[in-house]
Amino acid sequence: MxxxxxxxxxxxxxxxxxxxxxxxxxxxxxxxxxxxxxxxxxxxxxxxxxxxxxxxxxxxxKQSTLTERERIWYDWVYHHNTDQHQDKAPSQFRFVFFSLAEKGVEPNTFHEAIQGLFPHTMPILWENDHQGFIIEERSNLHEESISYEHVIDVLMSDFYMKLYMYITPYYHALPDVPEAYKWGKQCFETKLTYFPKPVTTYQDIIPYIYIHSLDSNTKQHIVSTILGDTIHDHELLKTVRVFLECNSNATLAAKELFMHRNSLQYRVDKYIEKTNINIKQFQGALLTYLALMHVNVEEDK
Structure with missing residues (x-):
């Protein structure tokens, strides 16, 4: 041949x-x-x-360097052969997509650093020289959840690796693997576009999936109709955003912004008066926060 x-x-x-x-x-x-x-x-x-x-x-x-467990997952994820090795399927699994800020990190070094932070060995599949995903497997549904914020802190401080992670929800059925991977990868790419936090979950990303699907004219119309005259008042909008991110808790938001609670309450009432949208109620809070997400995305570009 x-x-x-x-x-x-x-x-x-x-x-x-x-x-x-x-x-x-x-x-x-x-x-x-x-x-x-x-x-x-x-x-x-x-x-x-x-x-x-x-x-x-x-x-x-890349298959030549995979462990036996990683080969099985490679087959499930990329070849969709979920009818094979069913006896080796975990009770639960989720994907943890990662992206290293710097290219050229040795996969073996990353493997050793990551595996040392987990209670047991996790399969890792690389997709290029700086991105890939960890498969977090659970055989016991009562296992303690892993803190990926702690994982990133250790890697950044001890190994000088700056990275970003997106964590999918847990899945239970082996046939879900291909679609779970496809959906997770889409969310991960959205995370890298819009969300600078080191660790992101699917709950963080879902609103940005909606934003990503809208054209620029629609986004501008949403922002202008909801925010109205407040659109250029950056301090006011920052206060409103923090207030909403603190679950409309004025005391907590005031502490976050280093201002008196009465000053924060004044700004919230000012926004309500100018826009005629009551952000103390669910619908008004939701509409305003989506509009503010559009503004933040445009400012980050």
């Missing part, structure tokens, strides 16, 4: 000979006898690529 392809693609290489080769520049395949080889993308026309994908098994070279 290799000799035949060599006559058509002179730059084809065997996987074992790729030590000093940029693997991302090659399309990798595995033959029926287990031989792995790569052909440069630059040598492949689109029709040829489709034909080879049909005749040969596409191969990801």
């Amino acid at each position: 290799f000799d035949q392809l060599k006559s058509l693609y002179p730059n084809i290489i065997i996987f074992e000979s790729t030590v000093n080769v940029n693997q991302s520049q090659y399309k990798w395949f595995r033959s029926s006898n287990g031989e792995v080889f790569g052909i440069p993308f630059s040598d492949l026309a689109q029709k040829e690529l489709k034909l080879l994908n049909t005749l040969l098994e596409p191969y990801d070279p």
Whole structure:
């Protein structure tokens, strides 16, 4: 097989000979006898690529460094073979997507640092040189939850790794794996676009999914109709946002803003008077907070 392809693609290489080769520049395949080889993308026309994908098994070279458990998850996530290895399925699982601020961190170093912070070994799959996801498995539904804020604090302080994480909800059924991964990846990409916090959950991201789906004209209309004349009063809007983020607790919001409670209450009442939207009630609070999210997104761009 290799000799035949060599006559058509002179730059084809065997996987074992790729030590000093940029693997991302090659399309990798595995033959029926287990031989792995790569052909440069630059040598492949689109029709040829489709034909080879049909005749040969596409191969990801990252699989060569996976543990047995990670290989199983790789198969569940990417090949959707959730009818295989059902006896090895956890009671619960969730994905923890991560992105390292700096590229070039050695995967083995990251693996060792991460695994040392967990009560047991967690499968980790890399998607490129600085992003991937951890599969948090739980066999006991009463296990104590992991604090990823603590994980990030340790990694940043002890290993000088700055990273961002998005945590999906827990799932229970093995057939949910492909869709859970797809939805989690979409939320993770939204998190990297809009949400600068180191650790983010699906509850944080859902409102931004709505924002992301709106066109710019719709966003501007929402902001102008809800915020009205207050749109240029940045101090007032900051006060309102903190008030809402503190669950409309005036005492807590005043403490957060280092101001007297009466001053905060005055600003809240001023906003209500100017917009005719009562943010002390659920509907008014929800509409205003969504509008403020639009404003924050535009300011962060």
